[in-house]
Amino acid sequence: MESLLIINGSPRAPRSNSKRYIELFTQSFTGSYDQLQALNYSKSTVNVDDYSDILLVFPLYADSIPTPLMTFLKIMSQSPKTRQPTIHVLINCGFLEPEQNIIAVEMLQFYAKQFGFSFGSVLMVGSGEAILNTPFSFLVKRRIRKLAASIQTHNPLCQSVTMPLPKSIFLSASTKYWLTMGAKHGQTKETMSTMSIEKE
Template sequence: MKNVVLVSASPKINEQSVSKQFLEMLGSQINSELFSKTFIDVRKSFSSHNLTEDFETLAKADAIIISFPLYYFSLPGMLTRFLIDYHNYYTASGDVKKTVKVYAMVNCGFPEPEINLEAVRVIKSFSQHLSAEFRFGVLIGGGSMMVAAKDAPFMKKASQKLNSAFTSIAADIQAENSTPMDSIYIGVNYPLLRRIYYFMGGRGWITMARKNGLKKKDLYKKPYRLN
């Protein structure tokens, strides 16, 4: 039986993360009769000092799926540290599977899924350093709306595409001879959401400015302008 390791890398502590929910939804589509499924929570791995055991699990994987939220247009810091530490473990052990498929699922609060692209490239680079085969990424815009509003009429197409992406990963894991695949982009096509998102984002900057003794007009100043 082949091993599939599903890695959740949300920094959240006491609340359910969207990244983990996506992994659980994907995991339900992976054939349990053909694959053994193991979940790793990166935050818990660090807090419980369980890194070596989790690295041993990763070393036995035939497929690795890494799900995480976009943080400052890249990976959460703890995931970066986790991957670096695992690479060091991989380099030192020399006893790691040579044929491993790697997938990335990245979600962000922005409506546009392409903002996740650079983070997917990081996972691809990580895979290459492990001599693993990076298959493709699933880039998800809209963040928690994909779960919280999945039954809303305007989310129907996005929800269907998300479920289709999970099906694609499950099928690709099972395929013996995988053909190259492009990453999958899933966004929220709802104009009102975009306006609300940018309005609330703008309000956040104004609130932060006031906390620091500034006014709204101060946000538009250009301190390095010569004229």
């Protein structure tokens, strides 16, 4: 039976942007699916062999795959498999350029080849920390719908999306976003710009 396992690979899975991306995805995906947080996998009894497809949803971390997802992937690589599930990727980074996600995607392609999985569709999101809160969210939603369709029809698709903004405008918008986040904790531009590391 065809079924999809969706993995939230974010280190802050319960309150992550990845969770929001998954919510959008499941609005478009009409097949059966289960969800799992990579953070909880060691406690889980889920058997990946029950699934024909696995969708990994996660943020770029230090230019590659976040450690909770690495841990999940290592466990999954050792799971007995009677079939070859297809791995799909929905990755986002906070930078404007979705191409900054490419190395992480290629690491997963390597993983798939190394450990006997097929590799399917990819969606790389740039400006992924903020785009869902902007008028450009429709661009992401459109591509997520295409991602869902590609998984259901077994037609692998590689897509990318970001805010269609000049870098200078993105920088201003990003600064405003982070200042708002800092202000919630009483921080100012000056305090957030400190050059000190671990000093009072």
